[in-house]
Amino acid sequence: MKEAARLERNTERLTECFSPFAGVLRTVLDEMESQGFRPRIQHAWRSEAEQLDLFKAGKTHVKFGFHNTVNAGGGKESLACDVLDDDQPLNSRTNYLLALSIAARAHGLETGIVWDLKAADAAPVEAALAAHNLGAPVRLGFDPTHVEVKGVSIAAARNGTRPTITGVGAGPAPVASPPPVPAGAPPASGHVHVVTSGDTLGRIAKDNGITLARLLELNPEFKANPNLIKPGQQVHLP
Numbered sequence: 001m002k003e004a005a006r007l008e009r010n011t012e013r014l015t016e017c018f019s020p021f022a023g024v025l026r027t028v029l030d031e032m033e034s035q036g037f038r039p040r041i042q043h044a045w046r047s048e049a050e051q052l053d054l055f056k057a058g059k060t061h062v063k064f065g066f067h068n069t070v071n072a073g074g075g076k077e078s079l080a081c082d083v084l085d086d087d088q089p090l091n092s093r094t095n096y097l098l099a100l101s102i103a104a105r106a107h108g109l110e111t112g113i114v115w116d117l118k119a120a121d122a123a124p125v126e127a128a129l130a131a132h133n134l135g136a137p138v139r140l141g142f143d144p145t146h147v148e149v150k151g152v153s154i155a156a157a158r159n160g161t162r163p164t165i166t167g168v169g170a171g172p173a174p175v176a177s178p179p180p181v182p183a184g185a186p187p188a189s190g191h192v193h194v195v196t197s198g199d200t201l202g203r204i205a206k207d208n209g210i211t212l213a214r215l216l217e218l219n220p221e222f223k224a225n226p227n228l229i230k231p232g233q234q235v236h237l238p
């Protein structure tokens with residue numbers, strides 16, 4: 001898929017999702033892109049009839065799932081997305097799938113990467129995820145491109161319960177005006193970006209044409225938890 005079409009598709013598919021889920025998934029996509037991957041949301045919301053067809057074809061284990069949830073008015077409100085490797089959409093690469101699960105879990109989401117695996121096969125996958133070892137020779141589970149919310153059952157979600165989603169990108173937060181730069185602050189060698197609501201380090205890096213790793217070199221204070229930035233914080237740029 002051409003890059004512009006991929007980006008447009010992702011933005012369009014995110015509109016089919018529960019808004020806070022869309023926000024946090026956008027952050028996951030940004031982080032994947034900052035690592036050089038090209039994630040494509042293949043499916044977000046789908047109808048119960050489509051779900052039933054997939055169930056009959058053995059592509060899903062449930063007749064109603066997180067792809068099928070709707071809001072009180074019946075509008076699309078998916079709590080899951082299938083995110084393919086656009087560089088190899090028919091057979092997403094293992095390194096891509098491991099990176100997707102790492103990014104998803106870092107933002108409180110879950111994937112189907114260990115679903116249906118025996119414990120002996122799941123353990124090396126968990127070890128690769130914990131070690132961020134994208135090159136591990138592992139056997140993956142039933143549905144590694146599937147990304148879903150945590151903290152709510154499908155039955156509860158069907159009845160309108162929604163999970164609390166926290167973290168960067170989790171929906172619009174009120175933006176406080178950035179605090180003034182203290183008079184005695186050391187002068188930065190390059191530019192400074194003041195964080196606003198919805199920013200991620202991955203996106204800031206991309207917008208400025210540098211890698212996330214380079215950004216973290218310039219801002220070592222974020223290394224401990226690159227996913228936690230707050231409006232008003234300063235990010236140094238080259």
Ligand SMILES: [Zn+2]
Pocket residue numbers: 067080081082145146147
């Ligand atoms: Zn799915």
